Amino acid sequence: MKVAFVSYEVFPFAKVGGLADVAGTLPKYLEKQGIEVFVIMPKHKLVEKNAEKFGYKLEKVVSEIAVSHVKTDEKFDVYESTLPGSNVKTFFVANEYYFSADEVYAGPDLGEQSIFFSAATLDLLKHLDLKPDIVHVNDWQTALIPVYLKTLYRDDPFFSKTASVFTIHNLGYQGVFDPRYLSFAGLPDYVFTIDGLEFYGQINFLKGGIVFSDVINTVSPTYAKEIQTEEYGEKLDGVLRMRAKDLYGILNGIDYELYNPATDKRIYVNYDVNRIELKWENKVKLQEELGLPVRKEIALLGLISRLVPQKGLDLLIDIMDYLTLFDLQIVILGTGDDLYENALRKFQEKYPERVSTNIKFDVDLAQKIYAGADIFLMPSRYEPCGLGQMFSMRYGTVPVVRYTGGLADTVKEYDPQTLEGTGFGFKNYDSAHFLEAVSKALHFYYREKDHWKRIMVNAMNADFSWDRSAKEYVELYKKALAKVGR
Structure with a gap:
């Protein structure tokens, strides 16, 4: 099974919060489960800064790729590295305009930035001939990828049997923008409905991920239940209840090799x-x-x-x-x-x-x-x-x-x-x-x-190691593949 794991932040390349820890660890444990997994993320400025600190190398592998469907003249380069402590290849979408900010979640236009990265990810997969069985996307910044797969790429032979998994790390951050971004993304007008991306007159990227993904999960079983209620649903509880049969909760883990008080070089005195x-x-x-x-x-x-x-x-x-x-x-x-x-x-x-x-x-x-x-x-x-x-x-x-x-x-x-x-x-x-x-x-x-x-x-x-959770993700991927007839 070949999995493309797509995230806006990945430790140690760029970290803001817990998503980076998950994205920097889960792929390594999926590899241990026999999954062929590779990571795709933006080439933030932090990626270059962290290279010396964490001892990884970056290599440019492709230059000047045009982005399909998106109404922009901006192009992107592709860089490659390896996730430290593993054989997991990591690919970076590089563009000076969209990913030039010092901070990860900053830039000239967060909506355009997300659209550009989502579309570029699919172009990257085709350009490098990395035909995935699963595209696993995380949070609203990558949530349009399943929308693209189910609309503009539905008849593309390269992605015809590709299933999508969407992980919600925090429902409180949704990516809500003016409807004009739909035109910039090159997506069809028919997705702007209450059953699609429309959200109180705006478009909601995260809602798109919920509606168009084959399988959805959150990062704990209790949260998967909570977000289907009005109290915790952030106005998307109705949509989530509609997808309840495809909604799962898998508890995150932590890297027990990295976070080990007996060996951690970042603490003053080691102990166990x-x-x-x-x-x-x-x-x-x-x-x-x-x-x-x-x-x-x-x-x-x-x-x-x-x-x-x-x-x-x-x-x-x-x-x-x-x-x-x-x-x-x-x-x-x-x-x-x-x-x-x-x-x-x-x-x-x-x-x-x-x-x-x-x-x-x-x-x-x-x-x-x-x-x-x-x-x-x-x-x-x-x-x-x-x-x-x-x-x-x-x-x-x-x-x-x-x-x-x-x-x-x-x-x-x-x-x-x-x-x-x-x-x-x-x-x-x-x-x-x-x-x-x-x-x-x-x-x-x-x-x-x-x-x-x-x-x-x-x-x-x-x-709370990742071994158990990684096995649950493998089963989740199998459920997603069954949704596309595999």
């Missing part, structure tokens, strides 16, 4: 479940680096997040003054909305010995927080899967989460009677219940030392 006491040395080093009072015994809480409404930051801000009455420290890392950035900066100014606010994107500091913190906070309003809680558990840092989406699928409430469970959580989205869950964790940390060690061990022994 049998040398768990060495974890505390990471706390002390983190306190020193961030300028917090060095106190080995104090509870250190960590939060690593995009600072956006989805992540429950309003709940944290609500309880922060009260939290600082406890004997604890809080380390925050992330960037996002000015509202949250400014509020969290003020807490550091107000409580400099309690709060360290780091408004930046820093993957090395993130690893140090996973290793050095005692408790990891994820009070998300919704969470399609979430990787932070998996990283934290891998490093023996106990998560406190809201039980929604993938957080509900991965974190199990600790039961002192059975000694089972990996963390603490709450269901109702309000600050009082969040504070109650944090307080419960602090109680066990300070007053139930034996239980706390048990929770840490349980968390570190939990298995």
